[in-house]
Amino acid sequence: MAKAIRSAACLLAIAAGTQACAKPIAFQDGWTAMAEAGTNTMRQAQLFYAPKFWWSGGVSYTKLMADDGSFQREISGVQVNYLVKRWNLPSAQGNVFAWGGVASARGFDSRGPFDGVAATQAGFQADYETRSVYASGKQEWFHSSRFSHGVSTVQLGLAPYEHDYDELATWFVLQLRHYQGGIAPGTTEAIPMLRLFKGNFWIEAGADRKGRAQVMVMMNF
Amino acid sequence: MNTMKMKVVLAIVCGSLAFAASARTVKMQVNGMVCAFCAQGIEKRLRSMASTQDVYVSLKDKVVAVALKDGQDIPDAALVSSMKEAGYDVTSVQRVDASLADIRKARGK
Numbered sequence: 268m269a270k271a272i273r274s275a276a277c278l279l280a281i282a283a284g285t286q287a288c289a290k291p292i293a294f295q296d297g298w299t300a301m302a303e304a305g306t307n308t309m310r311q312a313q314l315f316y317a318p319k320f321w322w323s324g325g326v327s328y329t330k331l332m333a334d335d336g337s338f339q340r341e342i343s344g345v346q347v348n349y350l351v352k353r354w355n356l357p358s359a360q361g362n363v364f365a366w367g368g369v370a371s372a373r374g375f376d377s378r379g380p381f382d383g384v385a386a387t388q389a390g391f392q393a394d395y396e397t398r399s400v401y402a403s404g405k406q407e408w409f410h411s412s413r414f415s416h417g418v419s420t421v422q423l424g425l426a427p428y429e430h431d432y433d434e435l436a437t438w439f440v441l442q443l444r445h446y447q448g449g450i451a452p453g454t455t456e457a458i459p460m461l462r463l464f465k466g467n468f469w470i471e472a473g474a475d476r477k478g479r480a481q482v483m484v485m486m487n488f
Numbered sequence: 489m490n491t492m493k494m495k496v497v498l499a500i501v502c503g504s505l506a507f508a509a510s511a512r513t514v515k516m517q518v519n520g521m522v523c524a525f526c527a528q529g530i531e532k533r534l535r536s537m538a539s540t541q542d543v544y545v546s547l548k549d550k551v552v553a554v555a556l557k558d559g560q561d562i563p564d565a566a567l568v569s570s571m572k573e574a575g576y577d578v579t580s581v582q583r584v585d586a587s588l589a590d591i592r593k594a595r596g597k
Binding site (some may be wrong): 429 | 524530573595
């Protein structure tokens with residue numbers, strides 16, 4: 268039953284994505300390149316182009332690894348992102364994004380190695396941001412005949428000062444992440460991070476209690 | 489007589505310089521601008537317009553200002569529409585004589 272619900276959610280997100288589209292979407296006619304190394308359990312790289320501010324499309328690579336080393340999945344595919352809703356307030360902005368895509372997966376698990384397995388990826392994100400407070404919640408799903416995983420991520424950020432357009436932005440961010448599907452059973456990562464961005468370059472980095480690094484870099488152009 | 493001519497020429501030259509220095513500027517108040525990373529899109533979009541000489545964005549003042557090239561104009565509706573297509577909402581549009589440098593100097597005041 269749970270598997271059926273996850274599959275339905277994936278299909279819905281994919282359908283939404285192809286109808287219109289959205290994030291990570293920096294701006295119309297802009298490219299977004301992102302790379303993330305999440306402790307020992309997740310690696311991700313994405314490149315998207317946004318023809319409009321409300322949708323983008325591109326390629327995505329995600330590597331998921333069991334905390335105990337018992338399995339590994341590499342999921343490479345295409346993805347469409349869609350801005351479901353944006354709230355432009357005088358001193359804040361809120362967004363809801365959804366995305367979906369198809370992929371090919373390879374890796375290994377207790378049944379042995381596999382390659383060329385069809386997979387789907389989908390997710391959504393809701394965020395709210397002022398120039399001094401930031402909060403976001405994100406849910407990602409990865410599904411195939413060999414695996415079904417979810418990654419739930421919450422970020423809360425505080426800026427020590429309110430930056431302007433031509434200044435360096437500094438944020439203190441707490442990231443909480445929980446994996447579904449046996450990647451890190453029974454644990455929720457809590458990672459304090461420092462985020463810096465200026466111009467078109469963004470970097471955030473931190474470490475969990477075991478000293479494992481979490482790093483994300485992003486560039487818009 | 490020569491002194492009189494000199495005065496007239498000087499007046500014309502000074503007047504021309506003053507006119508050139510006071511380039512027309514469109515100042516917009518914008519909702520939703522909280523992130524420098526995202527405001528890049530606004531700047532890129534406005535700079536691509538043929539009549540744009542320069543662009544200034546202030547997150548602090550929620551202002552986007554466009555300096556227009558001499559003798560050129562961009563209708564308010566086109567600017568509002570362009571901002572909407574960039575993903576932001578314009579709440580007011582003003583035509584001002586201040587230069588972008590003046591607006592930048594007044595930031596946060």
